[in-house]
Amino acid sequence: MRIGASVLDFATVTDASHIQIDGSGRNRIDADSQGVVGETDLSPSASEQVGGDHPGNESSSGKEGGGGNGGGPVDGNSGNRGSSVNGDSGNRSAVEANQRGWVDAGVIAELREMIGDDGMVLRATELKVYECDGWTIEKSSPEILLRPRTTAEVSAILKLLHRRGIPFVPRGAGTGLSGGCLPLGAPVMICTSRMNHILEVDYTSRRIAVESGVVNLHVTNAVKGRGMMYAPDPSSQVACTIGGNVAENSGGPHTLKYGVTTNHVLGVEMVLPDGEIVELGSPTEECCGYDLVGAIVGSEGTTGIVTRATLKLTRAPEAYRTLLAIFADIENATRAVSAIIAAGIIPGAIEMMDQMIIRAVEAAFHAGLPEDAGAVLIIELDGIAAGLDEHARAVTELVREAGANEVRLARDDAERLILWKARKRAFGAVGRLAPNYATQDGVVPRTRLPDILRAIIEISHRHQLRIGNVFHAGDGNIHPIVLYDERDADETRRAVEAGRDILKACVEMGGSLTGEHGIGVEKMAEMPLIFSPEDLAVMSELRRVFDPDQRANPNKIIPLPGACVEVAAPRRQVAL
Numbered sequence: 001m002r003i004g005a006s007v008l009d010f011a012t013v014t015d016a017s018h019i020q021i022d023g024s025g026r027n028r029i030d031a032d033s034q035g036v037v038g039e040t041d042l043s044p045s046a047s048e049q050v051g052g053d054h055p056g057n058e059s060s061s062g063k064e065g066g067g068g069n070g071g072g073p074v075d076g077n078s079g080n081r082g083s084s085v086n087g088d089s090g091n092r093s094a095v096e097a098n099q100r101g102w103v104d105a106g107v108i109a110e111l112r113e114m115i116g117d118d119g120m121v122l123r124a125t126e127l128k129v130y131e132c133d134g135w136t137i138e139k140s141s142p143e144i145l146l147r148p149r150t151t152a153e154v155s156a157i158l159k160l161l162h163r164r165g166i167p168f169v170p171r172g173a174g175t176g177l178s179g180g181c182l183p184l185g186a187p188v189m190i191c192t193s194r195m196n197h198i199l200e201v202d203y204t205s206r207r208i209a210v211e212s213g214v215v216n217l218h219v220t221n222a223v224k225g226r227g228m229m230y231a232p233d234p235s236s237q238v239a240c241t242i243g244g245n246v247a248e249n250s251g252g253p254h255t256l257k258y259g260v261t262t263n264h265v266l267g268v269e270m271v272l273p274d275g276e277i278v279e280l281g282s283p284t285e286e287c288c289g290y291d292l293v294g295a296i297v298g299s300e301g302t303t304g305i306v307t308r309a310t311l312k313l314t315r316a317p318e319a320y321r322t323l324l325a326i327f328a329d330i331e332n333a334t335r336a337v338s339a340i341i342a343a344g345i346i347p348g349a350i351e352m353m354d355q356m357i358i359r360a361v362e363a364a365f366h367a368g369l370p371e372d373a374g375a376v377l378i379i380e381l382d383g384i385a386a387g388l389d390e391h392a393r394a395v396t397e398l399v400r401e402a403g404a405n406e407v408r409l410a411r412d413d414a415e416r417l418i419l420w421k422a423r424k425r426a427f428g429a430v431g432r433l434a435p436n437y438a439t440q441d442g443v444v445p446r447t448r449l450p451d452i453l454r455a456i457i458e459i460s461h462r463h464q465l466r467i468g469n470v471f472h473a474g475d476g477n478i479h480p481i482v483l484y485d486e487r488d489a490d491e492t493r494r495a496v497e498a499g500r501d502i503l504k505a506c507v508e509m510g511g512s513l514t515g516e517h518g519i520g521v522e523k524m525a526e527m528p529l530i531f532s533p534e535d536l537a538v539m540s541e542l543r544r545v546f547d548p549d550q551r552a553n554p555n556k557i558i559p560l561p562g563a564c565v566e567v568a569a570p571r572r573q574v575a576l
Contacts, residue, residue, distance in 0.1 A: 102166050102187045103143050111146060114156045119194075121145035130171065130189055135179040135522050137438055137486075137496060142169070143187035149194050151269060151277060151307040158305070159275030161188060167551040168273075170301040172213065172244035175236040177439050178520030180248065180300050184555035192243045195307060198222050206313040207266060207283065212243025212306050216250075219311065229316045231258035234516070235424040246306050249298030251516035253349040253423065256474035257382075258314065260516065262297040269308035270296065273547045283310065295542065300518050301553035303546035317348070317382035321392040322410040322419055325377040325399040326370050330354050330469070332403030333375035334449035337473045339398045340379070341446060345391055348382040350474035351423050357430070357468045357481070364429035367422035370406075377404075377473065378419055426470050427481070434466070434483035436492075440499050441517035442506035446476045455505040456480050463498040465491070477515035478506070504529060519557045527559055 111120060121127060122144055131141040148154045161168055167186035173193060174181055183189055196213040203226055210219060216237040219230040233252035234240050240250065246268065251260040258264075267281025281293040296303055327333040330352075337350055353361065354375050362369045369376060377399065381391050396407045410416040430437050444452045453469065456478075460467040468481040480502055484495035499522075503513050507529045514523060527536065536558050543550065543558075 133176040142189035172241040177517040178522040180520035248518040267310040319385035321381040322416040323379040324408040326406040330375040336402035351378040352471040352473040354469040360429040443515040444511035463494040
């Protein structure tokens with residue numbers, strides 16, 4: 001493992017990261033910290049020092065939405081002013097005002113020398129394509145988009161931005177679902193999608209080295225001829241990229257058995273915010289010292305830009321048995337999930353869809369799903385062929401005892417693929433139900449799935465909104481889909497509040513704010529539900545080890561101590 005002294009010199013960095021929090025909404029930064037003397041005002045009324053003291057996020061991907069989204073854009077350019085959920089539009093205006101003018105003609109000329117005209121996007125109409133990820137409630141465009149082709153180009157870009165003190169956001173495919181690639185107080189967006197080469201495959205050691213812009217599914221496609229696969233499979237795997245997956249610690253339906261991205265990343269090459277290129281990790285699964293790769297995976301672009309990853313390959317299962325269990329109501333379906341796991345059977349995946357989603361999917365894809373069902377479970381068993389039939393019979397008996405009206409077994413690969421097409425395209429099918437939707441990503445213990453479903457129904461009634469449900473039921477990762485119309489300001493406000501209420505209910509039931517989509521901007525306000533001010537301060541200090549100035553994807557993940565969480569809220573689609 002190689003990493004520069006700027007990262008491993010913990011004595012220096014820790015001293016430079018010492019933060020004291022007082023009750024006035026200010027962060028007190030030691031006089032020897034980054035050359036800053038005295039206080040930085042972080043109270044809600046303060047004008048923002050953009051990129052100076054805000055923790056960031058590396059959104060380059062997602063999980064369910066799958067993620068290839070490395071960080072977001074921020075601009076001060078165009079319309080959609082609106083106001084924040086809390087009505088705090090003045091602070092956002094200050095962020096935008098500070099941002100404008102950072103990328104001057106001299107910076108643009110230097111960037112053009114580095115990556116050429118074809119590596120830059122400056123036109124406002126073209127930049128609007130990059131104004132959001134899958135979390136469409138909040139939007140903001142970058143001032144400039146850069147599309148490097150190599151690690152060396154990324155390094156040169158970041159060295160320039162470091163000299164000029166300009167914050168930036170990484171971006172992959174933009175499939176994330178938490179606003180991680182919104183550019184807030186960061187005028188430069190760096191997209192890794194052109195870094196899309198598979199560099200090396202080692203079948204003997206079962207590993208593959210890829211650039212960060214390689215599409216998730218392309219990794220498996222490259223090795224499946226040799227009976228191998230890359231296990232993490234976000235629903236957006238046909239589009240999301242490895243850089244985004246690393247940023248968000250993406251998962252997918254088969255994480256129940258195989259784990260999430262962090263379980264499959266052996267090492268990364270990344271460029272720190274000052275332009276230094278470092279390598280973290282080891283070609284083997286075990287390495288000495290601190291697990292720095294573990295700190296990078298899931299950091300949502302707040303530590304730098306990952307340009308290359310060495311991934312673990314997994315032997316593809318010899319056989320599959322894929323079941324569709326049909327239930328009259330959703331509560332019995334969730335109880336069946338716990339019954340399967342309690343019996344000592346660990347399927348590759350257990351996915352659930354409720355009636356609203358079933359009907360949308362069937363209308364879109366004609367997969368043969370029963371539209372009168374209250375819920376369905378897709379249960380996939382995989383592994384050595386011997387014994388799978390016995391497990392399939394056991395699962396069939398368990399779900400029938402839990403209340404399944406019918407259990408279907410996919411007769412061949414074609415039927416299996418139809419079921420998975422229906423599940424993985426469920427989010428796209430929801431577009432038939434409303435002009436807009438917001439996908440949540442909470443987690444509860446498996447045994448609390450019936451309870452969280454009752455809570456979601458109550459929240460739906462209270463806010464007078466329709467909410468459909470798609471779950472990674474096997475590991476308690478829920479994805480309620482809140483339907484709304486962005487043209488109705490009150491309805492949009494209620495959609496945001498409903499999402500927050502769902503996350504609060506997850507925490508109260510012993511769960512978490514996210515299973516795979518990340519925190520981004522969407523869930524920043526909820527971080528104090530789980531973490532104390534001291535916890536959040538420690539997270540900020542860890543981030544400063546890699547990014548002392550906090551210029552990488554600023555204003556993400558961690559709410560500022562003592563300050564309004566909406567202090568740097570982005571422009572929204574409608575005034576709230």
